Each structure stands twice: as structure tokens, then as C-alpha cells.
Amino acid sequence: MTPNDQWRHWRDQRLPTDYLHLDSAAAGRSSAExxxxxxxxxEREAIMGTYVAQAEAAPALQKGREELAGLLGAEPGGIAFVESASAALAALLATWPLEAGDTVAVVPSEWGPNLHAFAARGLRIAELAVRPDGAVDLEALRRFVTGTPPAFVHLTQVTSHRALVQPTAEAAAVCHAAGVPLWVDAAQALGHADTVSGADAQYATGRKWLTGPRGVGLLAVARPWWDRLRISASELDRVSLPEGSSPVWLLESGEAHVAGRIGLCTAVRQHLEAGPAGVRRRLAEVGRQAREALGEVRGWQVVGDPAAPSAITGLRPAAGQDVTATRARLLAAHKIVTTAAHPARAPREMTDPLLRISPHVDCTPRDLARLCAALAEAA
Ligand SMILES: Cc1ncc(COP(=O)(O)O)c(C=O)c1O
Structure with missing residues (x-):
């Protein structure tokens, strides 16, 4: 058995394709199931009526909610389905007890649109000290949260543009010792890294590493905050929730892509069947293998720590290549799907565009050789 045989099943669960998908950080490939x-x-919505179908699907949705809560170390009552990670952050910023002028502390690799959302909410942004690899310096964090406690610390657990994973569980312990809440952007972490951290709020999308359908995201709020959220909901919204519902569920849109939520619940079940710990180990391995192979390609430089436990690799063009044109050429001439990552993704850290490579567990040495050959040609 070659090391890839175990993961061939994952590929077999998906529709056949001659495209090489190295873009899970944008959106993973959903399984046929x-x-x-x-x-x-x-189809059931069209046959029996949308709301009747939704009521019939309630147990499946509740099971999915419970399984997602398990992955996030949260309670099912703290999970709300929304449309995307951005929608989840917007809901948190709208309802968390914050005042204009409050401070949020972030690291330099923070996702650009999050910085924009913080500023739009009237928050001041403070920058935390990091280690040379970009991970938060926990001792500096301890000094910061005890000396000048911010309204909350925000960490993007798995960075979008390069291999970097934040120590969120350790950071949560440091923050909590100082009475400061921690929010975690798990958009790139859910289904990829260990998302049980003890954070007060977490949010993600299902379409990336969990390979759920587009248009379904979620947030998770820790119980002590449920009744402190300033949720504005109409009487109709309140009476429409089943008795005994959590207030966090008021953050869900009543009108929703329920079929997509059902799809995500299926993807979560398949992820649990594959074994989250094994998937995490495999994604870290695939990332290291990609960085090792790509480190040999003339004209491109791997950015950051090659050993980081992330399947995401950022590549810097070292021979004047245009990243957007390279991405387009990989797609058009080689059927290889990647991302051209603009510096606006992480404006406090990135200065130039990077080519992002983000394979899933099924990536083979042959796939990497195909990418390396295409890139060498592009250089
Ligand atoms: C780290 C990070 N946070 C947030 C988002 C936004 O997710 P969504 O597109 O679901 O709003 C992304 C999307 O790529 C991301 O990489």
C-alpha cells in the first residue's frame, strides 16, 4: 500500500475530474454524497413544501449542529448557521457587547477583510508581537492582555495566504487568565486544524476544508456570552423558534439555504468518518510535501516555515512572474486550480501577490510533479 492509498477513497467519493484541484483554501471539492x-x-422542498421539508429535516440539522459543536469544542446551543465566515463575523460584531473605540488585538497576518470589519465597527486595532514565524508570542500576549486589556483578542487560526497556524488553545488560556475574551476566525481551520480551543467565539465557513456546499457558514459562541449578546430580533422571529431554543439561534436567517445546511451536515459526517485527527495529520503532511517539492522549482520561493502544520503554501515569484497571469495560465493550459493571493488578504504582512497552493488529503506525488512542471514552465 502506498501512503496515498488510504486517501484514494476521499478522491473516489468525489466526481471524476481532469482538473487538478489545489485550491481547497478557496473552496474544497464536495463529495458526491x-x-x-x-x-x-x-427536491423534497418542491415535492412536499419548503417548510414541511425543513421540519422533516430538523433531526438531521440538529445532528449536524451537534457534530459541528463537537469539532469546535462548543455547545450545540451556541452554534448558529449563517451564510459565510464574513456573515458570522458581522453577526458577532453587531451583537457582542462592544463600544465604539474599544480595542481588538490581532497579529500582523490577520485576514484583511476582518481588519476592515473591525474598523467599520469603530474598533481600534492593536498589533500583538509575534515569533519569527508569525505565530503570536504567548509571553508578549500575556503582558499585553494584563497590562492593557483589549475588548477581545482575535486570531485567525490558520492563515489564508501561507503556512502558519496560531496556538489558539494556549492563547485562550492566556486571555482567560486576564479576563479577556478570545475570538477565533476558523475559516481556514475547520476541518484542517484542531479547532477545540476554548475560544469565546469562533466562526467559519463549511465550503473549504470540510468541503460542504458554498453559502453555508457558522459561528459558535461560548455559553457565558449567550445572554450577553445584544440580539435584535422581532417578536415574530422569537416566536418562530421552537421552545427551549438558544438565543444564539436568533442569529440565523429565518430564510436560509436549508439544502446547503443539509449538504454541510453530510460533509461533516463524512469528515468524522474519515477521522478528524487523521485528516489533520494528513493535511499537515500534504502541506510539507508540497513545500518540499515546490522549494525545488526554479523561479519560485516558498514563503514562511516549511514545517508548519498547514496544507496551505504561499509561493513568491522570484523571477518577475505576474501571479495573476500565472494562475490563469495554470488553469487554462494545465487545468490546475490555484489562487492568486492579493496583498489585501493580509495588508499588515503581505507586500506582494503570492500564488497559493492548497491541496486536500488526496494529493499525490504525481499531482505535485504536475504542478512543479507547469510552474517551472511558467518561470
Ligand atoms: C482566514 C479567512 N477568514 C475569513 C474568510 C472569509 O470567508 P467567507 O468567504 O466564507 O466569508 C476567509 C476566506 O477565504 C479566510 O481565508
């Missing part, structure tokens, strides 16, 4: 579950729910 996830696609079937999504469309089957849409």
Missing part, C-alpha cells in the same frame, strides 16, 4: 444530499433536500 454531499451534492446528492443537497439536491435531494431541494
Amino acid at each position: 454531499t451534492l446528492r444530499a443537497t439536491s435531494a433536500h431541494a
Whole structure:
């Protein structure tokens, strides 16, 4: 058995393709079963009525909510389905007890649109000290949160543009010792890294590493905050929730892509069947293998620590290549799907565009050789 045999099943669960998908950090490839579950729910809506179908699907949705809560170390009552990670952050910023002028502390690799959302909410942004690899310096964090406690610390657990993973569980312990809440952006972490951290709020999308359908994200709020959220909901929204519901569920849109939520619940079940710990180890291995192979390609430089436990690799063009044109050429001439990562993704850290490579567990040495050959040509 070659090391890849174990993960061939993951590829076999998906529709055949001659495209090489190295873009899970944008959106993963949904399994055939996830696609079937999504469309089957849409069909039931047309057959029996949308709200009747939703009521029938309630146990499946509740199971999915419980399983997602397990992955996030949260309680099912603290999980709200929303449309995306950005929508989740918007809901948190709108309801968390914050005042204009409050401070949020971040690291330099923070996701650009999050910085924008913080500023739009009237928050002041403070920058935390980091180690040479970009991970938060926990001792400096301890000094910061005890000396000048911010309204909350915000960490993006898995960085979007290069291999970097933040120590969120350790950071949560440091923050909590000082009475400061921690929020975690798990958009790139859910289904990729260990997302049980003890954070007060976490949020993600299901379409990336969990390979759920597009348009379904979620947030998780720790119980002590449930009744402190300033949720504005109409009487109709309140009476529409089943008795005994958590207030956090008021953050969900009443009108929602329920078929997509069903699809995500299917993807979560398949992720649990594959074994989250094994998937995490495999993604770290795939990332290291990609960086090792790409480190040999003339004209490109791997950015950051090659050993970081992330499947995301950022590549810097070292021979004047245009990243957007390279991405387009990889797609058009080689059927290889990647991302051209603009510096606006992380404006406090990135200065130039990077080519992002983000394979999933099924990546083979042959896939990497195909990418390396195409890139060498592009250089
Ligand atoms: C780190 C990070 N945070 C947030 C987001 C936003 O996610 P969404 O597109 O679901 O709003 C992304 C998307 O790529 C991301 O990489």
C-alpha cells in the first residue's frame, strides 16, 4: 500500500475530474454524497413544501449542529448557521457587547477583510508581537492582555495566504487568565486544524476544508456570552423558534439555504468518518510535501516555515512572474486550480501577490510533479 492509498477513497467519493484541484483554501471539492444530499433536500422542498421539508429535516440539522459543536469544542446551543465566515463575523460584531473605540488585538497576518470589519465597527486595532514565524508570542500576549486589556483578542487560526497556524488553545488560556475574551476566525481551520480551543467565539465557513456546499457558514459562541449578546430580533422571529431554543439561534436567517445546511451536515459526517485527527495529520503532511517539492522549482520561493502544520503554501515569484497571469495560465493550459493571493488578504504582512497552493488529503506525488512542471514552465 502506498501512503496515498488510504486517501484514494476521499478522491473516489468525489466526481471524476481532469482538473487538478489545489485550491481547497478557496473552496474544497464536495463529495458526491454531499451534492446528492443537497439536491435531494431541494427536491423534497418542491415535492412536499419548503417548510414541511425543513421540519422533516430538523433531526438531521440538529445532528449536524451537534457534530459541528463537537469539532469546535462548543455547545450545540451556541452554534448558529449563517451564510459565510464574513456573515458570522458581522453577526458577532453587531451583537457582542462592544463600544465604539474599544480595542481588538490581532497579529500582523490577520485576514484583511476582518481588519476592515473591525474598523467599520469603530474598533481600534492593536498589533500583538509575534515569533519569527508569525505565530503570536504567548509571553508578549500575556503582558499585553494584563497590562492593557483589549475588548477581545482575535486570531485567525490558520492563515489564508501561507503556512502558519496560531496556538489558539494556549492563547485562550492566556486571555482567560486576564479576563479577556478570545475570538477565533476558523475559516481556514475547520476541518484542517484542531479547532477545540476554548475560544469565546469562533466562526467559519463549511465550503473549504470540510468541503460542504458554498453559502453555508457558522459561528459558535461560548455559553457565558449567550445572554450577553445584544440580539435584535422581532417578536415574530422569537416566536418562530421552537421552545427551549438558544438565543444564539436568533442569529440565523429565518430564510436560509436549508439544502446547503443539509449538504454541510453530510460533509461533516463524512469528515468524522474519515477521522478528524487523521485528516489533520494528513493535511499537515500534504502541506510539507508540497513545500518540499515546490522549494525545488526554479523561479519560485516558498514563503514562511516549511514545517508548519498547514496544507496551505504561499509561493513568491522570484523571477518577475505576474501571479495573476500565472494562475490563469495554470488553469487554462494545465487545468490546475490555484489562487492568486492579493496583498489585501493580509495588508499588515503581505507586500506582494503570492500564488497559493492548497491541496486536500488526496494529493499525490504525481499531482505535485504536475504542478512543479507547469510552474517551472511558467518561470
Ligand atoms: C482566514 C479567512 N477568514 C475569513 C474568510 C472569509 O470567508 P467567507 O468567504 O466564507 O466569508 C476567509 C476566506 O477565504 C479566510 O481565508
